[in-house]
Amino acid sequence: MSMRTGRPARTGQYLALLAYLVFLAFPFLWLVSTAFKPPRELGSLHPSWIPDEPTLANFRQAFGEQPLLRAAGNSLLVALCAAAVAVLVATPAAYVAARHRGRLAKAATGWAVISQAFPFVLLIIPLFLILKNLRLVDTLTGLVLVYVVWSLPFALWMLIGYVRAVPSEIEEAAAVDGAGRVRTLVSVTAPLLAPGVAATATFAFVTAWNEFFFALVLLKTTEKQTLPVVLTRFLGAEGVADLGPLAAAAFLATIPSLVIFAVIQKRITGGMLAGAVKH
Amino acid sequence: MRMRVGLAAGAALALLLTGCAGEDRSADDGTITLRFQSLAWQQESVAANKQLVEEWNATHPRVRVEYVQGSWDSVHDQLVTSFEAGEAPDIVHDASDDLADFAYGGYLADLRGLLPARLTADIPAQSWETTTFGDGVYGVPFLQEPRVLIANKKILEASGVRIPTPEEPWSWEEFRRISEDLTRRPGPDRYGVAWPFRDPVSATLNLGLSAGGRMFQREADGKVRIEFTEADAVVPGTVHDQVNVDRSASRTALGGGGSDALPGFFAGRYAMVPLGFSYRQQIALQAPEGFEWIVLPAPAGRAGLAQGVSPQTLSVAEDSPHKKEAVAFIDFLLRPANMVRLAKGDWMLPTGRQALADPALRTTRDGWATGVALARHLRPAPAQSVRGYPEWKDKVATPALQEYYSGGIDRDELRRRLVEDGNLVLARYQRD
Numbered sequence: 098m099s100m101r102t103g104r105p106a107r108t109g110q111y112l113a114l115l116a117y118l119v120f121l122a123f124p125f126l127w128l129v130s131t132a133f134k135p136p137r138e139l140g141s142l143h144p145s146w147i148p149d150e151p152t153l154a155n156f157r158q159a160f161g162e163q164p165l166l167r168a169a170g171n172s173l174l175v176a177l178c179a180a181a182v183a184v185l186v187a188t189p190a191a192y193v194a195a196r197h198r199g200r201l202a203k204a205a206t207g208w209a210v211i212s213q214a215f216p217f218v219l220l221i222i223p224l225f226l227i228l229k230n231l232r233l234v235d236t237l238t239g240l241v242l243v244y245v246v247w248s249l250p251f252a253l254w255m256l257i258g259y260v261r262a263v264p265s266e267i268e269e270a271a272a273v274d275g276a277g278r279v280r281t282l283v284s285v286t287a288p289l290l291a292p293g294v295a296a297t298a299t300f301a302f303v304t305a306w307n308e309f310f311f312a313l314v315l316l317k318t319t320e321k322q323t324l325p326v327v328l329t330r331f332l333g334a335e336g337v338a339d340l341g342p343l344a345a346a347a348f349l350a351t352i353p354s355l356v357i358f359a360v361i362q363k364r365i366t367g368g369m370l371a372g373a374v375k376h
Numbered sequence: 377m378r379m380r381v382g383l384a385a386g387a388a389l390a391l392l393l394t395g396c397a398g399e400d401r402s403a404d405d406g407t408i409t410l411r412f413q414s415l416a417w418q419q420e421s422v423a424a425n426k427q428l429v430e431e432w433n434a435t436h437p438r439v440r441v442e443y444v445q446g447s448w449d450s451v452h453d454q455l456v457t458s459f460e461a462g463e464a465p466d467i468v469h470d471a472s473d474d475l476a477d478f479a480y481g482g483y484l485a486d487l488r489g490l491l492p493a494r495l496t497a498d499i500p501a502q503s504w505e506t507t508t509f510g511d512g513v514y515g516v517p518f519l520q521e522p523r524v525l526i527a528n529k530k531i532l533e534a535s536g537v538r539i540p541t542p543e544e545p546w547s548w549e550e551f552r553r554i555s556e557d558l559t560r561r562p563g564p565d566r567y568g569v570a571w572p573f574r575d576p577v578s579a580t581l582n583l584g585l586s587a588g589g590r591m592f593q594r595e596a597d598g599k600v601r602i603e604f605t606e607a608d609a610v611v612p613g614t615v616h617d618q619v620n621v622d623r624s625a626s627r628t629a630l631g632g633g634g635s636d637a638l639p640g641f642f643a644g645r646y647a648m649v650p651l652g653f654s655y656r657q658q659i660a661l662q663a664p665e666g667f668e669w670i671v672l673p674a675p676a677g678r679a680g681l682a683q684g685v686s687p688q689t690l691s692v693a694e695d696s697p698h699k700k701e702a703v704a705f706i707d708f709l710l711r712p713a714n715m716v717r718l719a720k721g722d723w724m725l726p727t728g729r730q731a732l733a734d735p736a737l738r739t740t741r742d743g744w745a746t747g748v749a750l751a752r753h754l755r756p757a758p759a760q761s762v763r764g765y766p767e768w769k770d771k772v773a774t775p776a777l778q779e780y781y782s783g784g785i786d787r788d789e790l791r792r793r794l795v796e797d798g799n800l801v802l803a804r805y806q807r808d
Contacts, residue, residue: 140662142643162419218453225461234463310450314457317411317465319445329447333417334471335575335652336633 125351131344132156139340155341156349159331165346167320168327173353175237175312175323176305179244183252183301184294186245191256192286196265206257209250217247221314228315235317243315244305252297259293260286295361303354324350406438408698410705413444413465415451415688418657421721428717432708439701441467459483459693466696467705472506472517473578473686473760479514480763485692486512490703495710503727506687506756515689518710519724521653522674522683522750523583524743525569529668531558531647542673542681542749548587548614551675555624558647570629570646571615572637576777577769579650581758582684584611587677591794592759599806600762602798604791610677612780613787620783630781634658642667650674653747657723660742671743673750681750684757687727725751764805772797 126146131139132155134148159165194202224243225234233239263286271281309325316322328350331343416425422445429443444465446454452474458464459478468484478484491513496504499517507515532539537554540546546554555568573579581591587610594600618625626646629637634651635658641649642664659669673681690709692702708714712730716737719726725747726732732751737744759765776793779785785793 136661137664140638140642140658140664142639142645144639158419162422221457222460225457225463229461229463234461310453313447313450313454317444317463319443322445326447329449330417330445332447332449333654334415334448337635337655337658339418340635 128344128348128351131340132348134341136341155345158339159342159346159349162342163327163330163346164320165324165327165349168322168324169350169353171237171321172306172324175240175244176302178237178241179248179305180298180302182241182245183248184298187249187252187256187297188290188294191253191260192282194253195257195260206254209254212250217310221311224311225314234315235321237316237321240312240315240323241305243311244301244308247308247311248301248304252301255297255300256290256293259290259296262293263289299357299361302357306354408439408701410439410441410467410696410698410702411444411465412441412467412705413446413469415446415448415469416718416721417448418722421718424717424721428709428714432705439698439705441705455483459695462695464693464695466693466698466702468691468693470515470689470691471686472515472689473757475507475515475689475691476509476761476763476765478691479509479512483694484514485694485696485699486514487516487692487703488513490692490699491516492703492707495707498710498712498728498730500727500729500752502755503687506685506760507689507691509761515691516706516710517687517689517727518715519719519722520685520687520727520751520754521724522685522747522754523579523650524653524674524746524750525648525672526641526651526655526659526743527648527670527672528641528644528646529670531561531644532670535561535647539670540672540675542746545673545676545681548610548675548677552614552618552622552624555618555648556622559622559624561647563644565626565645567626567629567646568624569618569648569650570626570637570640571619571650571781572632572634573615573630573778573781574633574636575774576781577773578684578686578757580611580615580777583650583674584608585682585684585755585758586674586679587611588679590758592762592765600759600802602768602795602802604795607678609787609791612777612790615781616783616787619781627782630778638662648672653725653743654723656742671746673746681753682755683750683753684760685754686757686760688722688724725754727751762802764802767805768798768801772801 130144130146130148133151133153134144135150135152135154138144138148138150190205194205228234228239228243231239233242267285267289268281271285276284307325308323309329312323312326313329316326328343328346331339331346333339412429414422414425416422426443429441432439432441446469451470455464455468455470455478459481464483470478475484495516503517503520504513506517507513535554535558537557538544538546558568559566581589584591584607588607589605589610591602591604591608592600593603615625619627619630626640629640629646629649634649634655637646637649637651638658640646641659642662653671656671663669674683690706692699692706696702709718710728712728712734715726715728715731716734719731719737723742726737731737732748737748739745759768772793776785776790776797780787780790
């Protein structure tokens with residue numbers, strides 16, 4: 098049965114969607130506008146969206162004052178590692194938890210949800226001491242480890258949902274057709290799980306890319322600091338900020354996340370449709 | 377094919393993880409390495425700090441200082457964790473109002489006996505008080521900023537009001553009357569003053585010293601109690617009446633920070649804005665072409681121009697195995713000429729007497745001379761060493777003062793909250 102929607106209702110829906118998009122995009126557009134404004138325009142009582150005298154000076158100052166490229170490189174490395182490891186660990190665990198619904202699986206799922214309730218300020222000092230004993234303080238490896246541990250419960254919880262959405266009958270059918278366990282997992286289950294894995298990897302990547310406090314506390318050497326930590330150097334005491342360069346640097350910091358979402362979004366949607374429609 | 381892709385992905389991951397591995401920082405050649413965490417953030421200030429570290433390293437090959445960049449935004453949490461885990465930098469840059477817990481917690485070295493006589497003598501006793509907790513001295517106060525009135529020069533001159541100087545400042549009553557005069561200008565939304573009081577507590581307490589306010593009274597048994605006397609009520613009462621009775625202070629500016637008030641100041645909406653001395657840097661940078669501004673002393677009360685400050689400090693971690701060398705570096709960093717460089721970089725006042733006498737800071741340009749003239753009136757911020765002050769500030773004083781300033785509660789209710797609710801908070805921190 099198909100639902101027919103009238104033109105006024107459809108127009109209303111689009112307007113509501115547009116309003117929502119504008120609402121979501123407002124902070125980002127303001128950030129972009131600020132990044133291209135000279136200091137005097139930032140002090141204007143009636144600020145405009147389009148800078149009167151657009152300038153790249155904020156970008157030059159941001160790059161001149163702080164090692165943004167090196168920090169972005171560190172962030173990228175850490176976020177990619179954290180996402181890869183989180184997915185590698187969470188995927189098999191999620192498969193087992195979803196397919197073998199014993200007490201252990203239930204306990205694991207429950208623990209994954211409960212562990213999200215701990216505020217990280219409670220964890221940071223014990224975590225720091227553990228990493229110190231492992232000689233992993235002030236290393237990017239230690240930071241990756243923390244991010245994996247931090248994102249793993251939610252990644253596991255997400256992936257369990259995706260695994261459960263793949264009907265076990267498909268795997269049984271493959272087995273009937275003569276496929277072994279590994280062949281079934283690799284050729285049948287894995288392609289159907291790909292959108293979920295991509296979504297989980299994106300989640301883990303963005304979490305690690307944006308994370309500030311662990312990076313601040315764990316990394317001592319200036320050369321190893323990540324982008325969110327370096328961004329705070331544009332802030333002074335009592336909330337005073339070097340607004341132009343801060344906006345320029347923050348604008349650049351959003352780009353990798355935007356690119357990853359743009360690339361992966363298509364795959365997630367495509368994969369979900371592939372799994373949902375019978376051919 | 378699939379296998380090859382898998383192997384390639386595994387190899388790439390292994391490479392990435394190898395790339396993540398840290399380096400061993402230890403050196404066995406006898407060279408001491410000190411880590412100096414600086415919170416400098418303005419371009420000139422960072423450059424001055426780095427330059428001074430380079431100069432030290434060039435002349436002290438056996439004691440190398442490594443510059444570590446910190447951030448004001450997160451320094452407390454970062455230091456708490458670092459101290460707990462024994463990984464704190466050797467030399468810690470912070471502010472005196474953040475040191476109490478670290479000093480009482482045993483994380484900072486007592487510098488008595490380590491400080492050179494030159495440095496001890498150069499910094500006045502009232503500045504040393506800001507870093508003295510119990511019997512120990514836990515930091516070297518080196519930069520400070522009074523709160524001043526930044527004024528639109530043309531508006532003030534056109535109004536014909538007397539321009540105050542550090543020698544002849546306005547009284548609080550005079551300031552209130554002049555703010556009313558400056559409000560009566562042609563144009564909509566004109567105000568004599570804008571109080572950017574998003575965080576009103578420290579500014580209220582610090583300016584309150586000028587009227588003889590104290591609010592935190594230490595009793596014979598060493599415990600601290602809050603009182604709200606007539607002297608304590610002068611500054612809050614002035615702000616309240618300017619906003620709610622005279623209408624000479626902007627109500628909307630009350631909820632914002634200093635930076636938020638600047639566009640209205642530049643547009644002529646506000647004739648004066650009380651701000652920290654270092655805000656001059658933002659004003660110099662953002663002011664429209666032809667905009668003229670001057671720096672005036674904050675109004676004086678029965679205690680003259682006294683006001684509280686929480687200077688920036690340099691401390692040494694108790695865990696540092698090289699305290700003597702760390703103090704030697706601090707002494708180098710705070711030589712008079714170097715202190716001037718740091719002060720200019722941060723647009724703040726040095727604490728050192730010799731640095732304050734430097735001609736570079738005696739110029740009238742950008743209001744430096746006014747600030748220097750105020751330096752001898754600066755006192756330790758009230759309550760900065762009182763345990764429980766941060767909680768009182770966040771849970772009691774901030775909402776109470778915000779409501780009072782916006783006209784939501786009267787003076788009696790403000791007094792009740794600050795004193796009764798406040799003493800309950802402090803009592804929890806002062807149990808025997």
